[in-house]
Amino acid sequence: MRRSRLTRQLMATTLPLALIVGSGIGIATADPMLARNMSTYGMPGGIDTPTAEAMAEGTLAATVSLSDYALRSNVLFQLTPRLTTAFRYSRIEGINDARNSGSIYDRSFDFRYQLVDEDGWRPAIAIGLQDFLGTGVYSGEYIVATRNITPTIRASAGLGWGTLAGKPRIIDAGDEGGTANVEDWFRGGAAPFASVSWQVSDRLNLQAEYSNDIYRAQYRLNSGALVTQQQGDTEPGRVNLGLTYQMGRSYQLGLYTIGSETIGAQFTVALNPRDAVYPSGLEPAPAPVRPRPARAADPEGWSGQWSQDPTAQPAIQTALSNALAGEGQILQSMALAPTRAEVRIRNTRYVHQAEAVGRTARLMTRALPPSVETFVITLVERGIPVSSVTLRRSDVERLENTEVGQIAQASVLSDAVPYPGDLVRTPGAYQRFTWNLGPYLATSLFDPSDPFRYEVGAEARASYEIVPGLVLSGAIRQRAFGSIDKEAPGGLSPDEYEAQDSDIAGNGVPRVRSDSRMYSGTTSPTIPDLTLAWFARPTDQVYSRVTVGLLERAYGGVSAEALWKPVNSPLAFGAEVNRVRKRDFDGGLGFRDYEVTTGHVSAYYEFGQGYTAQVDVGRYLAGDVGATLSVTREFANGWRVGAYATETDLSAEEFGEGSFDKGLTISIPLAWATGQPSTQRVGGTLRSLSRDGGSRVRTDGLYDRVRDSHATQIYQGWGRFWR
Amino acid sequence: MIGYHVRAGMAACALLMGLSACSNTPAGQEGSGIGTALRQAAAEAVAARRGSSEAPVAPRTPQQRAEEALRLNPGPLIMVGLENLGTTQIMALTGQNGAMRTYMTPNEQALILRGGMLVGTRGLGNDMSVTEPQTETLIRNGQSGSGQRILRYYTGDGLETPLRFDCTTGPGPNPGIMVENCAGHGVTFQNNYQVQGGQITVSRQWGGPALGYLTIQTLRP
Numbered sequence: 001m002r003r004s005r006l007t008r009q010l011m012a013t014t015l016p017l018a019l020i021v022g023s024g025i026g027i028a029t030a031d032p033m034l035a036r037n038m039s040t041y042g043m044p045g046g047i048d049t050p051t052a053e054a055m056a057e058g059t060l061a062a063t064v065s066l067s068d069y070a071l072r073s074n075v076l077f078q079l080t081p082r083l084t085t086a087f088r089y090s091r092i093e094g095i096n097d098a099r100n101s102g103s104i105y106d107r108s109f110d111f112r113y114q115l116v117d118e119d120g121w122r123p124a125i126a127i128g129l130q131d132f133l134g135t136g137v138y139s140g141e142y143i144v145a146t147r148n149i150t151p152t153i154r155a156s157a158g159l160g161w162g163t164l165a166g167k168p169r170i171i172d173a174g175d176e177g178g179t180a181n182v183e184d185w186f187r188g189g190a191a192p193f194a195s196v197s198w199q200v201s202d203r204l205n206l207q208a209e210y211s212n213d214i215y216r217a218q219y220r221l222n223s224g225a226l227v228t229q230q231q232g233d234t235e236p237g238r239v240n241l242g243l244t245y246q247m248g249r250s251y252q253l254g255l256y257t258i259g260s261e262t263i264g265a266q267f268t269v270a271l272n273p274r275d276a277v278y279p280s281g282l283e284p285a286p287a288p289v290r291p292r293p294a295r296a297a298d299p300e301g302w303s304g305q306w307s308q309d310p311t312a313q314p315a316i317q318t319a320l321s322n323a324l325a326g327e328g329q330i331l332q333s334m335a336l337a338p339t340r341a342e343v344r345i346r347n348t349r350y351v352h353q354a355e356a357v358g359r360t361a362r363l364m365t366r367a368l369p370p371s372v373e374t375f376v377i378t379l380v381e382r383g384i385p386v387s388s389v390t391l392r393r394s395d396v397e398r399l400e401n402t403e404v405g406q407i408a409q410a411s412v413l414s415d416a417v418p419y420p421g422d423l424v425r426t427p428g429a430y431q432r433f434t435w436n437l438g439p440y441l442a443t444s445l446f447d448p449s450d451p452f453r454y455e456v457g458a459e460a461r462a463s464y465e466i467v468p469g470l471v472l473s474g475a476i477r478q479r480a481f482g483s484i485d486k487e488a489p490g491g492l493s494p495d496e497y498e499a500q501d502s503d504i505a506g507n508g509v510p511r512v513r514s515d516s517r518m519y520s521g522t523t524s525p526t527i528p529d530l531t532l533a534w535f536a537r538p539t540d541q542v543y544s545r546v547t548v549g550l551l552e553r554a555y556g557g558v559s560a561e562a563l564w565k566p567v568n569s570p571l572a573f574g575a576e577v578n579r580v581r582k583r584d585f586d587g588g589l590g591f592r593d594y595e596v597t598t599g600h601v602s603a604y605y606e607f608g609q610g611y612t613a614q615v616d617v618g619r620y621l622a623g624d625v626g627a628t629l630s631v632t633r634e635f636a637n638g639w640r641v642g643a644y645a646t647e648t649d650l651s652a653e654e655f656g657e658g659s660f661d662k663g664l665t666i667s668i669p670l671a672w673a674t675g676q677p678s679t680q681r682v683g684g685t686l687r688s689l690s691r692d693g694g695s696r697v698r699t700d701g702l703y704d705r706v707r708d709s710h711a712t713q714i715y716q717g718w719g720r721f722w723r
Numbered sequence: 724m725i726g727y728h729v730r731a732g733m734a735a736c737a738l739l740m741g742l743s744a745c746s747n748t749p750a751g752q753e754g755s756g757i758g759t760a761l762r763q764a765a766a767e768a769v770a771a772r773r774g775s776s777e778a779p780v781a782p783r784t785p786q787q788r789a790e791e792a793l794r795l796n797p798g799p800l801i802m803v804g805l806e807n808l809g810t811t812q813i814m815a816l817t818g819q820n821g822a823m824r825t826y827m828t829p830n831e832q833a834l835i836l837r838g839g840m841l842v843g844t845r846g847l848g849n850d851m852s853v854t855e856p857q858t859e860t861l862i863r864n865g866q867s868g869s870g871q872r873i874l875r876y877y878t879g880d881g882l883e884t885p886l887r888f889d890c891t892t893g894p895g896p897n898p899g900i901m902v903e904n905c906a907g908h909g910v911t912f913q914n915n916y917q918v919q920g921g922q923i924t925v926s927r928q929w930g931g932p933a934l935g936y937l938t939i940q941t942l943r944p
Contacts, residue, residue, distance in 0.1 A: 273879070273880065274878065274880040275879050276879030277848075278848035278849065279849055279850075279876070279877055279878050280845075280847070280848060280849060280850035280852075280877035281848070281877070282846070282848050283846065284830070284831030284832070284845075284846050285825070285827055285833030286845065287817075288817060288820065288825040288833075288835075289820050290818060290820075291819075351881075397820060400820050400823065401823050401835055401853050402853060403855070403875060403883070404852065404875075404883045635881060636881030636882050637879060638881065672879075675848055716881070719852075719877065719881060719882040719883035719884075720877065720881070720883075722843075722852060722853070723845070723850070723852070723877055
């Protein structure tokens with residue numbers, strides 16, 4: 001079972017050849033029809049209209065497009081070679097809602113599926129849903145065909161419904177939105193659209209299109225009256241023109257006209273996880289394997305006699321510990337016997353645990369006497385052993401500089417099993433106290449009244465590992481300046497809200513997240529978190545965590561978690577229980593009155609090919625009961641893009657706008673972008689809206705930490721063993 | 724002891740606040756902030772630039788550098804030119820496993836050679852993990868023939884990815900030079916080897932799409 005999964009993972013590369021061989025060389029490939037420019041909706045397209053093109057699989061692209069009609073911020077993810085998804089946050093001009101500010105803010109999701117690729121005479125054909133969660137200003141559906149006419153000219157034609165047909169859907173002003181209105185799809189009359197694009201040079205692309213979008217929005221008010229509002233100042237003409245200019249491999253600049261009156265500009269950043277600047281990383285070469293001398297040349301070393309010398313192990317352990325430290329590996333402890341050595345290491349440098357294991361194995365060939373034939377490398381997370389890779393030293397010697405599948409077949413991955421009794425802690429080499437003082441930048445995106453807010457200040461962070469697995473850590477922040485200010489919910493001023501001194505909203509739902517802005521903008525020092533955490537492994541396959549203290553910005557208390565995860569199992573189960581109390585808004589040590597017990601049972605499954613899923617069922621912060629489903633796509637290089645949705649027993653009205661909690665998570669290893677080895681990641685969560693329903697306490701969960709050293713993850717990154 | 728260190732460190736950091744971060748953790752380690760890693764990357768990039776721009780200050784020909792290296796280092800040495808980058812580096816033997824030899828530069832970039840045949844590279848950013856050349860015996864024996872050459876790369880997706888090329892070998896126009904022509908994936912390349920007693924002493928070998936050609940010369944076997 002394990003072998004076949006392993007082989008599949010190692011052999012599975014779906015990398016388009018263009019990315020391996022580089023585009024500088026004239027190569028013939030059979031990639032699907034890839035987009036050359038982005039539309040104002042951040043999707044492959046003309047200017048406003050869609051095409052049947054896709055992006056290279058895995059592409060993550062952000063497009064900001066600005067005209068008199070709207071400011072659209074779009075994030076696109078090419079989930080599979082044929083399925084394109086997009087999240088959009090727009091400021092739509094010319095439309096008034098209750099705030100009467102002359103514009104509205106709107107979130108929307110798109111799906112597009114390429115049914116067939118271009119083949120001979122047949123064009124590529126795609127079907128798509130635009131703004132399909134709830135009825136929105138941009139809601140519409142389409143079927144579109146795209147075909148190359150000449151090597152540089154590409155034409156598209158399609159049929160659109162809703163906005164794309166110039167027949168905007170009627171928006172119910174009382175609706176909370178957020179759920180799909182399937183009965184409206186592909187209804188209400190269709191109209192044709194078309195576009196053509198000309199690739200003038202490697203960098204310059206020109207587009208022209210015929211679009212039916214009349215840029216109107218129709219609302220049905222609570223009174224039953226129908227209101228039509230014009231976006232922007234005037235209804236545009238039907239013909240739009242555009243040009244895009246490609247800069248480097250990641251950036252694209254665009255200018256366009258909507259009709260004859262309106263000019264717009266846009267900027268796109270597109271990243272493909274497979275297209276790293278330094279695919280192999282820039283870390284220095286590893287120390288090569290040192291083969292053992294012939295038996296006759298070192299009879300004492302081969303006999304194991306050396307182990308009788310009490311100074312042998314300390315000397316070897318110190319030397320190995322120093323060498324490993326140079327590789328960013330902390331040698332926590334070591335057991336040394338005449339024919340077997342086990343090292344327990346904490347990897348602080350490489351994204352791939354396999355690279356840490358490979359480098360450690362090579363250093364072991366250089367440090368250990370010849371009689372040691374069995375190498376056990378145990379990976380440690382938070383002081384607890386998480387998995388062990390067992391290798392024969394002769395295999396490491398024999399297989400250096402061979403195809404990586406061979407050493408994979410020769411290795412055994414197991415749950416970390418305590419070796420009888422003789423593990424020796426490395427004295428001094430264990431850095432127990434760490435601290436860091438520096439500036440921080442916090443950003444808040446897609447807020448209805450200000451899409452980009454930031455805060456800059458200083459942060460001091462420290463942690464002390466009392467014994468392996470028992471960690472005291474905390475941070476202090478001092479804001480310097482920024483645009484993230486203290487804000488109260490419900491149209492109150494922060495002072496009024498504080499004076500109200502209630503943690504329950506008018507509709508009876510506890511305010512667990514909707515007043516989270518009250519925690520912002522504090523000008524005195526704040527404590528983002530301050531905890532004592534205890535990590536343990538009660539049995540070989542069960543991991544546990546207990547955290548006490550200020551768990552996060554808004555909650556403090558006790559959090560306990562257990563996780564069952566056998567090393568070679570794609571399935572895991574977990575349970576988490578938290579007793580928490582809401583913290584004071586000033587970010588200090590005080591608490592408010594709201595207290596709740598929340599918790600979940602979780603099931604995790606790794607489907608292979610980079611897909612994982614997680615289901616959590618339990619009680620959320622506001623006391624609501626429900627479930628969360630998360631699906632994540634991850635790449636061997638550490639890129640992760642996921643989506644989640646939470647449904648609880650709060651009604652859509654109680655929940656408010658958006659009806660239920662949903663969002664996207666993105667996490668990119670910094671090493672992928674810079675080439676410098678590092679375990680750090682950048683990313684975040686794009687939530688639809690910060691509401692009270694379906695909210696959870698943010699805790700330092702066990703699953704991702706444990707899984708990193710388990711079969712699926714370690715073998716997915718096994719290609720780096722000899723790097 | 725720890726307390727003292729922290730206070731001293733804090734004072735220094737306070738002076739630098741807003742410009743940089745201070746920490747007692749090595750860069751790249753978890754918890755040491757994104758800014759730290761980016762600064763580190765930038766500093767290294769700057770250092771690398773400086774290194775290359777300093778070269779003209781002390782203009783030395785590759786020949787002069789080779790002579791100096793031979794004088795200072797008693798072990799086996801090779802001189803390697805990366806044509807794409809226009810750089811020439813001297814590399815010293817740092818490990819031998821059977822016929823496989825690892826040569827490194829002082830800044831720990833490495834080539835792995837087997838009897839002069841390029842088998843892998845490390846630390847160059849677009850590294851070849853390992854090459855399996857079926858044509859190796861033909862080249863060492865000075866024979867004409869054909870065979871497959873599999874070049875494996877660390878690719879951006881985190882996997883080790885093979886590229887297969889069909890190659891033919893034969894004597895080149897100059898005496899003593901073997902030529903290997905390879906084609907595959909719409910790419911062609913030509914490797915040239917000077918073979919003496921089965922060992923490749925001077926060669927020009929293709930390292931890959933991003934790496935380009937390497938010229939490898941044995942300074943001391």
